[in-house]
Amino acid sequence: MTFSYYPGCTLKTKAKELDAYARRSAEALGITLAELPDWQCCGGVYNNTKDEIATKLSSVRALISAKEQGNKLVTLCSACHNVIKRTKNEIETNDDMAFRVSNYMQCDARKDSDTEVVHFFELLRDTVGFDELKKKVVNPLTGRKIAAYYGCLLLRPGKVLQFDNPENPKIMEDFIRALGATPVIYPMRNECCGGYIAIESSEAARKNSAAIYESAEGFGADCMITACPLCRYNLIKAESTVPVVYFTELLAEALGVK
């Protein structure tokens, strides 16, 4: 099965392992990730305003490109996923935006960008299936206590992303169980790491991140997983006492392709 794949800028630089392990794991699961040709940065943190067009255009290009390939579009980085999926929603629901994007891009924005956007987790849950995944695990991570860190970008706004219950998600826990490990449930798993304010208020970001890993550690986690390079960066900068890895690394390990 082939999916169009949008890696995003950070996966080519500071988060290469997130990308590399995903590719290897996908191969092991019989899934082909066809990287979009000439993709651009997603546009960064989603700009909520209804009248901001420039930051949305590169997402639209990615959507159109995947539509041309005839595939669903898979994302890995939480931020890219959030930005692309919300851009698609904005075009679907905001007539003015659809009109302006169509004019700018010389296309029928609603029709041409009508691509289904799935996160790699959703692919594992809905296409592969966690039961199937469990069968393909060769190195079960038995005995490991792993805390899933969702952050904000995968979950919110819940109505648009439709990823999981934004207040009580379970997709990453199910994933951890499929790999043979034990998920650690802790209340801070859907709280913000501090996000982009790290650039100018690194102290504030660290405070947020510290509360998160302390909570995970308190509930007995020996490892945290995330899908977001910025979350991982913030947690590490806050001197997390719990190791933080990308979820694809664990996946590759369990599938024996690390």
Place this chain on the structure above:
Amino acid sequence: MSMNEFKPKIVAFCCNWCSYAGADLAGTNRLNYPADVKIIRVPCSCRVNPMFILRAFQRGADGVILCGCHPGDCHYTTGNYYARRRMTMLFSMLDYLGIEKERTRVEWVSAAEGAKFAAVMNDFVKTVTELGENKRLEDLRCKK
């Protein structure tokens, strides 16, 4: 006021529970609207048969307005919804027959909306007066 100024004939069907009471309230509050409007009391807007409206035009009425309870407030639960659907059909047929859309109207007026009743009637009479006399459906056989 010139003697030969056009005075339209306007029939208003009002449901007993809301709009007729709204008309009474307009009266109690001494809110003026033209004497051209004559009200026929019906139990519910859904009692108004499209036939009645055709008959009014046949007899030379210049405008017909149907007033009922607000959607959801019908004394008989759903009557005004029936009325709304029936009138939508009838009005598009009248339009097809060449009777201007503006000569017919459905309005929701509650028992508490005396001011709205007067405002609606003023507006409707103004609209119909501007359209002038309606002869298109007049049935001369009805005239003795």
Place this chain on the structure above:
Amino acid sequence: MQKIGVFVCHCGTNIAGTVDVKAVAEALGKEPGVVFSTEYQYMCSEAGQNLIKDAIKNYGLTGIVVCSCSPRMHEATFRKTAAAAGLNSYMVEIANIREQCSWIHKDVKVATEKAIVLGRTAIAKVALNTPLTASETPVVKRALVIGGGIAGIQTALDIADAGYEVDLVEKEPTIGGKMAQIDKTFPTLDCAACILTPKMVDCAQNEKIHIYAYSEVESVKGFVGNFNVTIKKKARFVDETKCTGCGICTEKCPMKKTPNLFNLGLDNRSAIYIPFAQAIPKIATIDADYCNMLKNGKCGVCSKVCAAGAIDYKQQDQYIEQQYGAIVVATGFNPIKLDNYSEFAYNESPDVVTSLELERLMNAAGPNGGTLLRPSDKTHPHTIVFVQCVGSRDTTDCGKPYCSKICCMYTAKHAMLIRDKYPDTEVYVFYMDVRTPGKNFDEFYRRAVEDYGVHYIKGMVGKVMPQPDGKLLVRGSDLLTDEQLKIEADMVVLAAAIEPDKTARPLATMLTASMDTNDFFTEAHPKLRPVESPTAGIFLSGVCQGPKDIPETVAQASAAAAKVIGLLAKPALKSNPCTAHSDENLCNGCSSCERVCPYGAISYVDKEFRMPDRTTKVRRVASVNPAVCQGCGACTVACPSGAMDLSGFSNKQIMAEVDAICR
């Protein structure tokens, strides 16, 4: 030949001031069919009415038109006048020349012309009026009350007190409802059981009341005065006539791990159970989902220990048919499920409870025998945070847009009781508004703050975070100090919104009673007829109509009972004679009218007709039940063959009015 009389009223100067009443009387006197026309200063006065009566007698009038104020004012008066003079009261029409003429026009000429048109319109109509007689239907002297909470209990007691038979249907094994689960009641802090259980006993002992516990209404047919209801009596697997309620079976039953629903699952009970000690009827019930005998055929302990031999594993559901004159809905409420409010960690932590659960935790008959202990480790809580409006006033998909009305008061009660009994416990209440509109309610709330030192915080909790050490970290806003608070609590209590019981919607369909979008029953008039459903013979009691506290519920329950008694006291029901009727010769049996009728008043019958060739043919024709028809006229327009017409507002009458206006 019609002989019509016209009576033009001056209404002092109200009409005569702008309408030339003499000219009107004169002009209308020339209308066809009019044999008498006059005007008088006050037609509604005794002298005016005598004038009408005399004219009816002296001129042998067959119909009268009164040109006066709105028919909404004096139509009934003049109908009585006519009847007193021997004229059918439906041979009266009113021309509204006050509200719709003299009061809104200033020009005498214009107003007089209009008054004449309105008068002749009424004359045209009255000429086609037919004498109508209100039909009468007998009333079954028995009432059905659906729901055995405090609302249903009070209604049943009041109806029985007036001497009528009442059947009380309750879906649970015992009556008592939510009030039986409550510990204390605001604003007086009486113990709920102490004031409720005597009423439950009264119900059981009243020979006019029959309790169908563990039963549900299966179907409702018929109409006001004569409902035909089927009640399903669910199998208890215990013979009610034999069980003495001794409770030996519940002690000996080995299936002790059955969730105790009366305690909201906070502890366990046996598979055979009596919900609580004061249950009415006090009869054991077997929970078929947990009983080993019913599931696997292995056990039978209860049967062996029952001295009365009451256990019957083969018992089946029973169906009972009964006639009623009136039905009272008292189906009550439930707190909403909090699955969509995971930010409050309700499903994650056992120490986050709903207010109703707190009632059980504090109740002497509850899981902890009345000592407040937190559920997770049974220790004494030192800090408790209350969160108000959880799911109330919430316009998103998961909440309820309305105010649940009772939460402010019961939270003040809980806070006060906890501070009173455990002065070392700090109590915080997060509120948006404190709403206390009731007698002694605000004083009660102020006492919680002033005398008991409850910390009220204007703001809302954003998240409850269970901590590894078992504490609950509550993050909320204090809007007045403009701070974000982080409180380490031992327990969090959520004031969950209340919603109508799930059985209400299917019941409303059975009763053809209307509901609002929140599944509360709608009342016939929000102010003036608050305990009646728009459907005749259906009455509303308690929270099924809208959120209410106990005093309001009891008041409404008694009001509903008064309405029922008023109905049952009538020997027969006089109905509005302005109802629909079908011309069977024209009816083609298409069912169009049946589909638009909001009251289910139209049914179809097979009838034999004589054909021109002297053969007979059976045809399906519409038949209107005049007792149920409310006279809206929807069917008359839906009828494609013109068979359906409405008395008092017939097609011919309305056409005549149109003609008279356009003349």
Place this chain on the structure above:
Amino acid sequence: MLTSKEKEQIIRSSGADVTKCMRCGKCSGACPSYDEMEYHPHQFVYFVEKDQIEKLLNSPSIYKCLGCSVCSERCPRDVGPSKIVEAVLAMAVRRQDENHLKAENIPGMVEDDTPGQLLVSAFRKYKK
């Protein structure tokens, strides 16, 4: 009362209906950046309703919002405070002669391991 152009613009570009707010404060109870902010999520909603946009535009609070949307997610009235903060930020960024974040300052902020995502996000938020 006349509505200012600024208020109209905020309403338009946020798509939020401030009149729906019932002032419960759940947004501010949920905000992870509360202690960093001078004006808090509920005040953003209230000040826009009361047409006091300048206060917000001039407050450093607009650069403290994490964009995590938790306030909007938990809002019981679907008002969406985060949308309003965003709209005010966008207005400030669009009207400023100098951007909040300048390209020349960036090298000083970057460390070896700073992910590109962080730079892009911050730059998008703070610069025209």
